[in-house]
Amino acid sequence: MLTTSPEFKTNAHNALADAGLQKALAFSKPQFMARRSAAVANLPEFESLRDIGRDIKNHALANLDFYLETFEDNVQRAGGHVHWCSTADDARAAVLEICRKADARTVTKGKSMISEELGINAHLEANGIAPIETDLGEYIIQLRHETPSHIIAPAFHLNREDWEAQFRLSHTDLPVDRVFAERRDILTEARGKLREKFLAADVGITGANFLIAETGSSVIVTNEGNGDLTQTLPRVHIALASVEKVVPTLEDATSLLRILARSATGQDFSVYTTFSTGGRRAGDLDGPQEYHVVIVDAGRSAMMGTEFQEMLRCIRCAACMNHCPVYGAVGGHAYGWVYPGPMGSVLTPSLIGVDKAGHLPNASTFCGKCESVCPVKIPLPKMMRHWREREFERHLQPGGIRTNLALWAYFARRPGLYRLATRMGAAAMGLMGRRRGRFSSLPLAGGWTAGRDLPAPEGDTFFARYAREQRASPVAERQAK
């Protein structure tokens, strides 16, 4: 996929001025947050499960080579094929070759971020094969020639009016005077349109939430059932997965599934969680004849052993962006590549280069919310800071930011001065920002706020509040005696 990440500032500026986008963000974002917190409140073990999830992924990464080889052995035992691909080019070529061998004319697709990353659709189209996105959100994005703006809700930036307008434009065979009285009417029309496609497709391409080494299975998690129709009806199923998706056992995957849906959509469990292992068995009445897994590196192995290795724990739940004030202000497209929000700010520079995506790690207020909701406890703010430091060292930053950072470092090394300066600043900002709780412009920081809102401090610094609360707390009093 092409990137506009280098233009993050312009993108963000435009996003803030986009009334339709702002309406969609205001409507949708609070719902995600409320649903997640309700689901978490309903499972007392949730916090312990986060630790377990982190440990399972760490174990898998520490033995990644072994588990990938075991996975391949077990896929082959089940009659399936594994294709190892170092780069996006390799992966596109592998997918095309499988489709060509299958004489494919149309290909249905389940929602897959790695497919977006690799640009599978454009490559198939260029070679005379028609890819059809079947996830509802991906479907309208394809009709609109857009990219997803969110990793689990691709059409996050669209309002109901946009859906109606696009369907009227694209589905010209349907009566022009039809009425979309409810959201359900939009859904029903898409269902009807896509049914024919599911039945006609020669190949089905899905992503994979997990690969299971123990059994050689790929796992998908969906609510619509489109991913399952995609991998069940065509003659050939291709699962695309990056190397870090592999976990050892079904029990390991099961523990991660307990935190995935709750963190993502706030469901206890998604509607369909499906484990695919090889092709149709003797006597089976349905299912694909061929099963292929395309394993893609595309920059992941280079993160191993670096300060960004922990990012490979990500299970793509989207909780970090759902809770991010920056994402909430500018939406997903501003980030300019496949992965938006905090996880994108860490991952994108790793995968496409800090020279292109160096602005993204700055797209943070360092409020820490992302890390506090991440089901596998990825220290996202720390990693964004690592990128900033690297960027600073390479002098890729424009002069203004460098000066400010140097200034900050000067104060940070002198705690007394720092406290005084921040107290003055925070009190002034608290007064100015009181009305909205966010700044959309700040004196002396125009370059920063032109593309971001800064959460307004509540008129106090952390140090001051900490000292006050310590004084007020009975424990502190006892300790003081």
Next chain:
Amino acid sequence: MTKEAILGAIRRGLKRGPLPGDQAAMLRERMAHPPRHLIPARSQVPRPDQIALLVRNIEKEFGTVTRVADSGEVPEAVAGYLAGQNLPSSLVMAPHPELRAIPWSSRPLLLIREGRAEATDLVSLQHGFAAVAETGTLMLPSAPERPTTLNLLADTAVVVLRASRVVGAYEDAWDLLRAENHDALTGGFMPRNVMFVTGPSRSADIEQTLELGAHGPRRLHVVLIEDDPAARAA
């Protein structure tokens, strides 16, 4: 070779060569006897409560449940459900011995075809392998006698499930599959496909607002046969 390049890069990151034999053996052992992690307490309750939890969770996820005393009552329960929903009384049924053994002739107006589902089928009848009380989730492994399309293509999916097949956690369902299923191709227990199904299909892609009936079934109905004396004590 690409595979070696990828594995080599990973090993360089891990600052080691291929895993030494003893460590690989330990990991193989872990896979042969997969450790269970924390199981939420909510499903670790007496049998009658477990069944009640399953039913509550299926209903919470917009499915419906009819409880019947034995398999003799299934035809009436299915016919009654279809009539209540104004649905046609013809259906496609999984060719499973347990479903075949049901006395369908007691409801001669039910038109039953055996096999996989086609796009034209409005109602499917599937055999429930097991169900997980924790979240109201059905476990439906593929087999010649349990085709996957029956879970997906019809507008209305009906599943016949025995109460004795209800377990607390997903891990218990995996244990059933490990113990009972034999895959001739691999010599293992995994069939081509295992679906966990929790309620009818849905989408929240339009303005993050939930709508039922996306690409899979719009309705999911479970006929639960009370064949478990311990569970009936409720």
